[in-house]
Amino acid sequence: MAVVSGSSSGGAKDDGPIRVMVVDDSAVVRGLESRILQADPGITVVASVGNGQVAVQALERHDVEVIVLDIEMPVMDGLTALPELLKRDPNLKIIMSSTLTLKNAEVSLTALSKGAADYIPKPTASRDMGGGQDFAVELVSKVKTLGRVRRQRSGLAKPLFPPRSRTPVGTPATPAAPAVSALSLKGPLQLRPPPTERPDLIAIGSSTGGPQALFKVLGDITAAGGVPQPIMITQHMPATFTTILAEHITRSARMSAKEGVDGELIKGGQVYVAPGGFHMVAKAEGTQRKLALNQDPPENFCRPSVDPMLRSLAQIYGRRLLVVILTGMGSDGAKGGKVVVDSGGSVVAQDEATSVVWGMPGAAAQAGICSAVLPLSEIGSYVHRLATKR
Structure with missing residues (x-):
């Protein structure tokens, strides 16, 4: 296991960089993903490990908010590790990382049904390993977004959208178009009248x-x-x-x-x-x-x-x-x-x-x-x- 930086569980500040663990059996991929993430001041990689079993153990020592989790690994693969990680911290945001094969696409969708928040195609040797930016932009965006969502749901970060104080219009409370329900906003939304014709x-x-x-x-x-x-x-x-x-x-x-x-x-x-x-x-x-x-x-x-x-x-x-x-x-x-x-x-x-x-x-x-x-x-x-x- 190679620990990039550490923080004691329970003592981390929730207004600092998003705390990430990278899990992949390839040292090359781990290094690439860690460098990409560390280059953003809003992210810190607190652990970088080679299989799911070590990742589960690492949660005892590191305060982690987002995990980038490989699917195919020795000892314990990503799909096996996923429920174990969520058992230890149900609020974890886990991004599955996989190569673009039919098998891994199937496993990725299964992982989503078991609690993973998102997925990302692994970097390719022909493009991303050679300095391409597509993978880097996607990885950073997903980590920061999911980390912010975790903090918002815990009341530790400002909501993505500011409260609105607009008055609803039309008749949204009719059976055909229910009113806003279970919406965690501080003010009402402006709703348009419900449709009157059947869609084609x-x-x-x-x-x-x-x-x-x-x-x-x-x-x-x-x-x-x-x-x-x-x-x-x-x-x-x-x-x-x-x-x-x-x-x-x-x-x-x-x-x-x-x-x-x-x-x-x-x-x-x-x-x-x-x-x-x-x-x-x-x-x-x-x-x-x-x-x-x-x-x-x-x-x-x-x-x-x-x-x-x-x-x-x-x-x-x-x-x-x-x-x-x-x-x-x-x-x-x-x-x-x-x-x-x-x-x-x-x-x-x-x-x-x-x-x-x-x-x-x-x-x-x-x-x-x-x-x-x-x-x-x-x-x-x-x-x-x-x-x-x-």
């Missing part, structure tokens, strides 16, 4: 914490009787991971889900997942509606990104578009959501209390574009009511 398409955007939120929302829609509309999903994920995500949706939500294919017809009852590395948008050809994939520049540092999907859908579906913004860091979906509501469509966002990170849904809620801001457990039934009303 449902679009969902999500990021950190998104896979589990998607399984819950889509599963609840199925349990309520399903919907006839097509569903388009943009989840911030790399290639390979989105393939596995679609398979998990098919199994867990009992919906027909697949990665979107360029040029295919958009059909009712089908779930389309944006493939990693591509923006997924819609286009109209006469009376037909088709998917289109492109590799235009990333938006909000992401490809796929939610905003281009929503802009394209707003042009085609107008007021008959329903958008759901689920948990995720950043603000992807807020600008596209504004285009949607300006075109007559509607947006619903997940609330803060049930979000892993209230970045994307928080940005939409604070922008005043939502008809409802709801706990995760209520979103599926809300969507079903709107999608099936006469």
Whole structure:
């Protein structure tokens, strides 16, 4: 074990740098990740270890807030270590680190279901090991965001969004659009009137914490009787991971889900997942509606990104578009959501209390574009009511 810096458990200050442990059996990867993290003044690496068993032991000696945890390691792998680490500190934020293989994508999604907060593709020799910045930016961003969320939930840091004192508008308390529920804000949000027409398409955007939120929302829609509309999903994920995500949706939500294919017809009852590395948008050809994939520049540092999907859908579906913004860091979906509501469509966002990170849904809620801001457990039934009303 190589300890980079130490701090005694229980005596650490909660207004200082985010305290991180790096766990990977490769000394090269550990060194790279530690250097990247230590270079940011808002982060300190308190321990760097080679397997899950040593990581569990290290929690007895170090005050850790975020762990970057490799999946494949000797002695104790990441998936085995995950519950042991969370048993010792349920408030830990754990980011799974894995290579881009189908097997590891499957394991990463399993880890998310067992309490991991997020995942990150491991650095590649051809790009990130040679000084590329994509991995570094993503790693630092996720560590700092999750560390801040941990502190916010403990009352040790300021909330991401300041309190708002705006008056709700419309009639958000009707059965079709419940009022803001379980939302930990100090002031009321401005809610738009609920939609009056049944949507022709449902679009969902999500990021950190998104896979589990998607399984819950889509599963609840199925349990309520399903919907006839097509569903388009943009989840911030790399290639390979989105393939596995679609398979998990098919199994867990009992919906027909697949990665979107360029040029295919958009059909009712089908779930389309944006493939990693591509923006997924819609286009109209006469009376037909088709998917289109492109590799235009990333938006909000992401490809796929939610905003281009929503802009394209707003042009085609107008007021008959329903958008759901689920948990995720950043603000992807807020600008596209504004285009949607300006075109007559509607947006619903997940609330803060049930979000892993209230970045994307928080940005939409604070922008005043939502008809409802709801706990995760209520979103599926809300969507079903709107999608099936006469």
